[in-house]
Amino acid sequence: MGKWYCDSGDSITVSTRIRLARNLEGIPFPSRMSVVQLQEINEKVVDALMSASDEFSKRLNVIKMDEIDDITARAMVERHIISPDFASNRNGRILVVSEDETISVMICEEDHLRIQVIRPSLALQEAYDIADKIDNLLSEKLPIAFNEKLGYLTECPTNLGTGLRASVMLHLPALESLGEISILAENASKIGLTIRGLYGEGSGSQAALYQVSNQVTLGISEKAALENLLSITQQIISREEQAIKRFDDVTIQDSVFRSLGVLQNARILTSAEMMKHISKIMLGQRLKYIKLTDKNLPIKLLIETQPGMLALQGEVDADKRDQKRAEIIRSGLK
C-alpha cells in the first residue's frame, strides 16, 4: 500500500477520507488543558497504539511535532496527513502516522484524538472499517468520553454524536466549468453535506477537485451517515458524467492536449497553473484521450509539486520552485 495519492482514484473519485474525533474522560479539551495533561495524553495514546497487537502498529511512526520545521509541516498538510491547525500549533504535539501515511492520529488537535484514514477511490466502508478498528483498539485501553444521549463528546458541538467526518474527493471539471458547483453545494448543505475545495474550508477549488463530506454527527448512526454520503456522491458522479456530454468532443480534446503540451514543455509553472492543467490531464484520462502507464501520475504530481513539498526538497525561493515544479512535471510526463 503506497501513499494515498500514489494509488488513487478512477476517473471521478480520487479518494475517500474518514476522520473520527475522540476525547478521553476526565481531562479538559486541548484548548483548556495543561502541559502536564498534554504529556499524559500523549503517553497514553502512543502506548495504546504502539502496544497493540494489530499488524498495523508495526508500521506506525511517532512524530514529535515540535521537532519538525514549518516546511515539513506544510508539506504534511499538502499531503493531507495533518490539518492546517495542527501544523500551526505544534507545541508539544504528537502525530502517530503509518509509513504509507494512509492512517494518522493527531493527538490534541481540537480534540484529544483525531483518527484519520485515507483510501484511494470511493471506499467509504473500507476506510471506515480501518478507522473503527483503531477506535476499538483505543477504546479497549483508554476511557473514551461517551454520553448515552450525546454520543462521543467533542470540543466543538458540530462533532458531537458520532464524531465522524467522512469525505470523498471528486474531480468535477465539467460541473465546475458549467458553474454548477455552487448550486450543488447549496443543495448539499440542505441535506447536511458540505462541498469544499481540495485544501478544505475556505480554499477555492483547485484542479476541479472537491471534497464532499457529511456535516451531521448528532442523531444519526455512522452507517446512515455513510450511506447518505455515498448516495449523494453517486448522484454527483452521475451529474458530472452527464455534464461532460454537453461539451463538444473536439473542444475537450483540444483543451486536454493543450494542457498536456504545456505540462510537457513549460519551464516555469506556478502551483495554480499546474493544477489547472493537471485537472485537464485527469479529464483526458477519464475520457480515454490520454493513457498513462501510471494512471495515478497526475494526482501524484499535483501533490508532490505543492509549494511545501518542493520546499522540502530545498526549493524555498518561489521563482526557483516554479522552475523545479515545471522540471518534475516535464520529466514525469515525458
Add this chain to the structure above:
Amino acid sequence: MGKWYCDSGDSITVSTRIRLARNLEGIPFPSRMSVVQLQEINEKVVDALMSASDEFSKRLNVIKMDEIDDITARAMVERHIISPDFASNRNGRILVVSEDETISVMICEEDHLRIQVIRPSLALQEAYDIADKIDNLLSEKLPIAFNEKLGYLTECPTNLGTGLRASVMLHLPALESLGEISILAENASKIGLTIRGLYGEGSGSQAALYQVSNQVTLGISEKAALENLLSITQQIISREEQAIKRFDDVTIQDSVFRSLGVLQNARILTSAEMMKHISKIMLGQRLKYIKLTDKNLPIKLLIETQPGMLALQGEVDADKRDQKRAEIIRSGLK
C-alpha cells in the same frame, strides 16, 4: 529551388523580395486602358517572356487570372505570389509565374508590368540580379516607358524613377515584445524606408514578421537604394540580437517550449494563434533551443496553413479549418 518559404531564412532574415514596376510606351496605364489594349499587352509580354532563350523561360507558367477562383487567388496572395489588388481585380489579367513561384510577373496590375523575385534569406543583390535579367529581356523586345529625367514612368508617382521596391522580411520577436517596432518604423520612415507587417500595408504584425522596404525611387540609383536598405536591415538585425539579451533565458525557454507544446497538441488553432506560436518556434530555433530536421518548417507551416491555403484543400468552413490547421501543424511538428 523550391518555393521561397520552403527554403527560407536563417534566424532573423526570412526572405528578400525585389519588385520592378514597368510600363510600355504609347499605351495608357491599366486604370485607363481599353480591353483591347489589355489583350495587346498580355500577348506582347507573354510572347516576350516565353520566347526568351533564357533557361528560366522553360519554367514559366502562364495563368489566366479570370479562370481562377477566389480561394486560389487568396492562397496566391498568402504565398506572396500576387498582390491583394491583383487578386481582387482578375478581369482579363494574366500572371506569368515560375514553377517554384520565386519569379512572377503580374501583367496590368497597377502598372503594365510588375516583375517580382523572392529569394530566401537576405539576398538583395541576388534577387535584384534575377529581376534585372528579366527586365533586360523584356526591354530588348518591348518599348519600356522611360524618361531621361524621371526614369521609369509608372502610374503612381511614388514608383517613378527606378520603379524598384526592395524588401526584406525580418523576424523581430524581441523588438516587438519590447514595443520598439513603432519607434523603429518612425525612424525608418525619416530615411525613406517603411516597416510593415507580414501581409503588407495596413496588416498588423503577424508572427513578429516585418517587411522592411525602400520607399524612395526617384533621384536614387538602384545600387544606392539596395545598399541603403541593406545597411538599415543589418542595423535592425543587430538591434534584435541585442534586444533578446534583455530577456531572461528561462522565461524565453518557457515561452518557446510552451508554444511548441501547444502546436504539437492543439486540436483547434486559429490563424492568429498559430502565427503567435510559430513565431516562438522560430525564436527557439534562432536561440538553438529547438532543432528541427527541416529548419524551414515553421515558416512553411505558417504559409501553408493560412486560411486560403487550407480552403484550397477543401476546408471552407472556418471551424473545420481551425481543426485542419491544428492537424497539419501537429503532424508536421511530431
